Structures are given as C-alpha cells and as structure tokens.
Amino acid sequence: MNPVYLIIIPLLSAFSIPLFGLISKKLVKFIPPLAMLFNAVYAILLIPQILKKPIVVLMGGYSLPFGINLFVGPLGIIFTGVIAIIGFIVSFYAINYIKEGDKEKYHMLYLLLLTGATGAVLTGDIFNLFVFCEILCISSFALVADLGDKRSIESSVKYLIQGSVGSGFMLLGIGLLYGQFGTLNMAHLAQIITEKYGAAQSIPIDLFIPFVFVIIGFGIEGSIFPLNAWLPDAHSSAPSTISAVLSGLAIEIGLYAIIRFVFTIFGITSILPALAILGLITLVIGEITAFAQANIKRMLAYSSIGQLGLIFFAISIGTSEAITGGLFQFLTHAFSKALLFLSVGYMIYRTKSMEISSFKGIGKKMPFASLAFLIGSFSLVGLPLFMGFSSKFIIVKSAILKNSTLFNILIMVVLLCTIIEGAYFFKVIQTIYFKKSNNIEIKKAPATAVIAFFILIIIIIGLGIYPNEVFKILQCGATELLDKSQYIRSVLG
Amino acid sequence: MVYYIGAFGLIIIGLYVLMVKRNLIKMIIGISLINTGLNLFLISVGFIKLGTAPIFSKPGLNPKIMVDPLPQAMVLTAIVISVATLAMALALAIRLYEHHGTLDMGKIKDQKW
Amino acid sequence: MKKIIAILFLLVLSYGIYLSINSIPFGVSKTKVGNYYNLNGVKDTGANNIVTAVVLNYRGFDTLGEVTVLFLAVLGFSTILFTMKKKKSDNMPTPPSLILSIGCKFLFPFVLLFGIYIFIHGHLSPGGGFQGGAVIASAFLLFYLVKPSEKSSKKSFQLIESLSGMAFIVIGILGLVFGNYFLSNFLPKGIAGKLISAGIIPLIYIFIGIKVGSELTGIIDRLMGKNNEKQVK
Numbered sequence: 001m002n003p004v005y006l007i008i009i010p011l012l013s014a015f016s017i018p019l020f021g022l023i024s025k026k027l028v029k030f031i032p033p034l035a036m037l038f039n040a041v042y043a044i045l046l047i048p049q050i051l052k053k054p055i056v057v058l059m060g061g062y063s064l065p066f067g068i069n070l071f072v073g074p075l076g077i078i079f080t081g082v083i084a085i086i087g088f089i090v091s092f093y094a095i096n097y098i099k100e101g102d103k104e105k106y107h108m109l110y111l112l113l114l115t116g117a118t119g120a121v122l123t124g125d126i127f128n129l130f131v132f133c134e135i136l137c138i139s140s141f142a143l144v145a146d147l148g149d150k151r152s153i154e155s156s157v158k159y160l161i162q163g164s165v166g167s168g169f170m171l172l173g174i175g176l177l178y179g180q181f182g183t184l185n186m187a188h189l190a191q192i193i194t195e196k197y198g199a200a201q202s203i204p205i206d207l208f209i210p211f212v213f214v215i216i217g218f219g220i221e222g223s224i225f226p227l228n229a230w231l232p233d234a235h236s237s238a239p240s241t242i243s244a245v246l247s248g249l250a251i252e253i254g255l256y257a258i259i260r261f262v263f264t265i266f267g268i269t270s271i272l273p274a275l276a277i278l279g280l281i282t283l284v285i286g287e288i289t290a291f292a293q294a295n296i297k298r299m300l301a302y303s304s305i306g307q308l309g310l311i312f313f314a315i316s317i318g319t320s321e322a323i324t325g326g327l328f329q330f331l332t333h334a335f336s337k338a339l340l341f342l343s344v345g346y347m348i349y350r351t352k353s354m355e356i357s358s359f360k361g362i363g364k365k366m367p368f369a370s371l372a373f374l375i376g377s378f379s380l381v382g383l384p385l386f387m388g389f390s391s392k393f394i395i396v397k398s399a400i401l402k403n404s405t406l407f408n409i410l411i412m413v414v415l416l417c418t419i420i421e422g423a424y425f426f427k428v429i430q431t432i433y434f435k436k437s438n439n440i441e442i443k444k445a446p447a448t449a450v451i452a453f454f455i456l457i458i459i460i461i462g463l464g465i466y467p468n469e470v471f472k473i474l475q476c477g478a479t480e481l482l483d484k485s486q487y488i489r490s491v492l493g
Numbered sequence: 494m495v496y497y498i499g500a501f502g503l504i505i506i507g508l509y510v511l512m513v514k515r516n517l518i519k520m521i522i523g524i525s526l527i528n529t530g531l532n533l534f535l536i537s538v539g540f541i542k543l544g545t546a547p548i549f550s551k552p553g554l555n556p557k558i559m560v561d562p563l564p565q566a567m568v569l570t571a572i573v574i575s576v577a578t579l580a581m582a583l584a585l586a587i588r589l590y591e592h593h594g595t596l597d598m599g600k601i602k603d604q605k606w
Numbered sequence: 607m608k609k610i611i612a613i614l615f616l617l618v619l620s621y622g623i624y625l626s627i628n629s630i631p632f633g634v635s636k637t638k639v640g641n642y643y644n645l646n647g648v649k650d651t652g653a654n655n656i657v658t659a660v661v662l663n664y665r666g667f668d669t670l671g672e673v674t675v676l677f678l679a680v681l682g683f684s685t686i687l688f689t690m691k692k693k694k695s696d697n698m699p700t701p702p703s704l705i706l707s708i709g710c711k712f713l714f715p716f717v718l719l720f721g722i723y724i725f726i727h728g729h730l731s732p733g734g735g736f737q738g739g740a741v742i743a744s745a746f747l748l749f750y751l752v753k754p755s756e757k758s759s760k761k762s763f764q765l766i767e768s769l770s771g772m773a774f775i776v777i778g779i780l781g782l783v784f785g786n787y788f789l790s791n792f793l794p795k796g797i798a799g800k801l802i803s804a805g806i807i808p809l810i811y812i813f814i815g816i817k818v819g820s821e822l823t824g825i826i827d828r829l830m831g832k833n834n835e836k837q838v839k
Contacts (some may be wrong), residue, residue, distance in 0.1 A: 512612040512616075542633040559639030561639075568661040573672045576676070
C-alpha cells in the first residue's frame, strides 16, 4: 500500500484519455469514474493503517528535508476520501450529462482538477503545495470557460486574473519563507520556527509578513471575504457538474492550505479570534447575498461562501471539538452542495432557465431531482436526521463550551445566519413543490443521474444517523492539527 | 540589494497596473510583470557574491562558493506555470473580444453582485 | 481617486516587504539545504548540473506537476478556443519573401538539432528539457512563418504529448518497483561528466523535451489561427 498511487493513477489516466479516444470516443467518459472509484476504494482501505500511524512517503528516496515527501495523516485521508467519492459520483453523473463541447478535453481537465486537489492535500512540502494548487486553479479556469458562452468567458477572465494574483502572493510568501528559514519542507519549517521563536505569544514581524502573504494567496483560492469576488460568477456559469466540484471541493483546498499553515507550520494560535471573525463576516455576507438572488446557481454559489465562512469560523475556535465540528461541516457541505448542484443541473437542462421562478411546480414533473434538492437543502440547513444537524450541533456546542462572551455573541450570529439560510432554501422548495406548474412534459430521468442522487442521499442520511465512525476519524484529524510536535516527529523521525 | 529593489519594484508596478488599468491586455501584462518580479526575487534569494553557477562543467570548481540551486529549480517551475497562465489568459482575451467587441473590463459588466 | 487608493495600498505593501526582507541578507550563503545539494549532488545523482539534479531527482515530483501544468495550458487553450466562431478570412496571408523562405528552410534543421542537443545534455551543461523544448518550438515557428497555410495534425500532437507524459509517470513507477521510491533513480549512475550517466535524468529530459516542444508548437499553431482557415476551405 503506497499512497502515491492516489495521485499518479488519476494523473496517468488523464494522460491516457487521448489514447482511449483513438480506440473509441464512447470509452472516454468511463475513465474518470473508474479512476476515482479506484481512489475512493484505496483511500478507504488506507484508513485503518493511517489511524494507527501516519504514512510518510519519500519521493525519489532522498532523506528529508532534501527531497519531497507526502504526509498522509488523518486530515489528508479525510480530504482525499471526500475528493475521490464526490469525484466518482459527479463523473458518474456526467456520463449522460455532458453532451456538448469537446468531451475528451472536458474529462481530461476534470481528472487533472481532482489530481491537483488530491496532491495538494497529501503533500508535505510548501512549494509542491503551490504547484498542485496551480494545477487545480488552471484546470478550473479552463473548465469554467468550458461552455464558451458570453457569461462563462467573462467569469473565467475574472477568475483567472484574481487567481493569478493569488498565486503570485503565495509564491511571494513561499519565497520569503525560504529566504528566512532555508527550507521548503513543512515539518522542517515548523521545527525551525518553533526552535527560533519558541512558544512566544506575540508574532515577530518578519514571520507575520510571509504569513499574511500566504493567507492572502490561499484565501483567494479559498474565497475568504474580501477575496471572493470571483466565486459567484465562476461557480454559476460553469457546467453544473463543475460547479458541484468547485463548490464542494476546490475552495476547500484553499481552506485546507490555510489551516495547515496556521496550525502546523506557523503554530500561531493568538491570531485565531481574528480569523474567526473573518470567517463570520464571510458567513454573514454569503448568506445575506444568497437570500437576495433570483438565479438558482448564484444562490447556491453564495451559499457556498457562507458555508465556507462557517467552516472557517468553527476551525478558528481552536479547540479539538470545534475543529472536529468544522471538519464535519466540510463533509456536510461537500456532499450536500454536490447533491444540490447536480439536481439543479437537470432542472436547468429541462427548463432552460436558471431563474428560481421558472421552477414552479417542477416537483411533480421531475420527482427525483426535486427530492434530491429537498434533501440537500435540509442537510445544509441542519435539520435533524441529516448530516448538517450533527455538524452544526457540534460547532454550536463547542463555541458555547469555550465560555467566552465573544464566542457567545458570535454563535448567536451563526444561528441567525442559519435562519436566513433556511429561509431562502424553503423559498425555493416552496416554488418547486407548491406553486402551480409550468407546462414541462414528463421525461424519463437518466439512470446515471438517479443513481448519483441516491448514492449521495444515502451518504447524507447514513452519516446523519450514524455519525460515530466518521466522527472518530475526524477527531484524529483535529488532533493532528493541534499537535504540532507530533507532526514534526512523525515526518522527521 | 539592488536585485531585491528591482524584483519588488516589478511586483509593485504589476500590482499597480492590475489595480488601475481596465484593459485586459494591460492587465495580462501586469500579471506577467508580477511573475517576472517573483522569479527575479527567488533567484536573488539564492545569490552568493562572487558565486559560480551550480554546474561542475570543469574539474576543480569549489562547491562551497556555488549559488543555491534550489531557487533556480523553483524558478524553472514558476516560469512554466506563468507561461501556462499567460497562454490561458490570451486565449480568454481572444474569446472575450469575440463576444463583446471590446477588451475594456470596465465596460463588460454582465455579471455583478 | 482609484489611483490614490492603489498607491496607498502599494506603499503599505512595500513597507511590509521591506520589514520582512531585512531578515534575508543578500549575497551570502545561508541555506543548509542548498549547500547540501552542491556538496553531495554529483555523488547522489551522477549529474554534473546540480540544478538538473534538483529539478529531476531531489524534487522530481514538482517537475511532474510542472509538466502537468503545461499540458493543462494546452488543453485549456484549445478548450477555450474550441467553440470559436469560424470567420471567413478574405485576405489570404501574403506569401513570405524569398529571403525569409530560404533562410528559414536553411535554419530549420539546425535549430531543431540545437534544441535536441540542449535537452540531451541537460545533466551536463546549462539547459534541459524545458529549454530544449522551447528551442524546438521556435524551429517550428520558423517553419510556420514560411508556410502559413501548412496543415498540422492536432491529433498527433496530442498523442505525442500524452505518450511522453505517460512515459514520465511510467519511469516513476519503475522507480517504485526497482528502487522502492516513486521517481527514484534506479538506473546505474555511471561516471559523472559522460553523456550516458546520471541514470534516469537524460531519459526523463528527452521525454520532457519532446513534450514541451510539441505543446508549445501546438500553442503557436493555435494562435496563428490556421485552424480556422482549415475549416473555411
């Protein structure tokens, strides 16, 4: 069992798509689901081994910090697993959904996007993290422009300009860190920083500046307020399958990078309340603007900003339980948002409009898609029986246990935002089920879409009722983040 | 030291161009300036006074005075990444012009908050 | 107004950079990692060019990502231009002058050969796959200048790209099989300074050179818009 296969199998299959395209054009669309299925199974099989001891893989066999290493800990395997599962479901759905455009290129870009995401969460080297983030970014630029119409090209241009400024800041931060500490390995960097500055509460300025640059860089990718102007455009004008992956996975990679830098590398815990407030602002802005939208995909995109703010807020509380809750919220958001975007995809396809008002009475005509939308939104709002309930419950509980006035006030705002979230989702559900219907003829739903919906629904309800097994893995992930010295020890020995 | 000033000067000019100019081609030039400045900065981090290139092209070179090879390897990667971004940006500019008939980002406002 | 805000922001940024740059002394050797590469690079990898050793052996995984990024650029490039409207171009490009056509025909094989030389000697002298590939692409640029209406087979470009990309990964997997580590240098390292030395480095650089050459040629090909003319005819 070597975790490096989690990265190279998708990469190899992406490169091999033109070859399969020579044999048969129809073969191409089955390669992404197969590669992702492999990844999902492999990641799940790796879990027991990783919970005992994190796996450190050296690339090329050179001792650290001279080579590159992969660090596959609980956190990494959670992200990899979610990427693989959602990647599988979405690509399975795409078998029938993607009809226009150059299919071969779409599938290659899709696989490379997931490769970039997987590599970014598994690597143990900051420059390597940058490279994989770029793979992720550049493939998203291309996929956002995939439809080639006016809207998507404009969004892609905006995304590209902001994204490349972000990667410039990332590289600047990495360069400054290399200049100061002379290493690129995360664990070695963490060790040097701990030795040099100890557990000092105040942050020295020459450490703070690279930190800010890195946070700005990954914050653009992770769309933290005020760096998220690109997100609603990009996520709403991509094909729905890509919106699902971008919203559910890609922005979380930016978040992962930020928490890795904050907790493991810099170990700056004194800055956490500021980040919590930043997360909260992101949440409030996202939810309020989502409420005002008439376009369903823009609404979902703004809701993603809000959810991301919530995850960021939860992780910034900084206790083990709160981080567990934040990671659980990440799972909830990834699965529910993927389900929402996928269900909306066929609704838009059938009604040929993205306005919420055009979905009147669609509940009777498209029962499966409407049911999927219903369950996805219930889970995201946090009704009992669904995943969202457990995650939001843990976050609220841990914030109250923190026992400070600041967090008590903040958690009130979070609850208020949940109410807003509920309001706009129920508005859509009301339109779908209880308004008089437009004349859309009933068509047979494609089997791939229905199967994709049901896998996601089973995951959402299953984890809502039995969260314990996943909860244990998430707790290990939280421990990994909080215990910096353990991380250094397991990498450098 | 002058290398640092040059590198950060390029980055600052690039950011200024991105913030003030609204023509897409000029913005792409701004991105390119930022990337060039970054490459120069990375190279100057590894620079050693009177150092030689890290290549043993003839016998008798002293490895102690060679410059740091790692930033050079990083810059090789960074150059390729910036080329990729530039290529994508130019392709998008071609398409944007085709759709809107202008490259002025201030006039292209189909999507807003 | 916008300009003033921009200048203020940039002043704050420059001050921040100034503060942090103070702790990075200029022009002195400071990193242990870099010194390690210079002292042990030849012994570890068998390559005379330490930058090549870092790029392909110590940090070979980065290079795999880098190759993927370039591949992505070409893919994205052609995805974005795929749905482009085909315009009828009335004016045929003016035929090249005699000097241009003879000169380019004369130079083409030499430039190509120079590119191949650069990437084969990547482990001995300055250069390598990326640089060699760029030189090869410039040879094709000359070729296209002479014959602007020459049809190129996009299919074969793509095949070359994906085959050489796969070859890189397969070499990596062979390293995993024979050397226990992905991308490990499992071939004999030979005598440093000879053409056939340094194990897998020349092999990978040959694939990268072919790949980069065909990718950049593909981009030039697309940007010259020959694709459109082909469909009009």
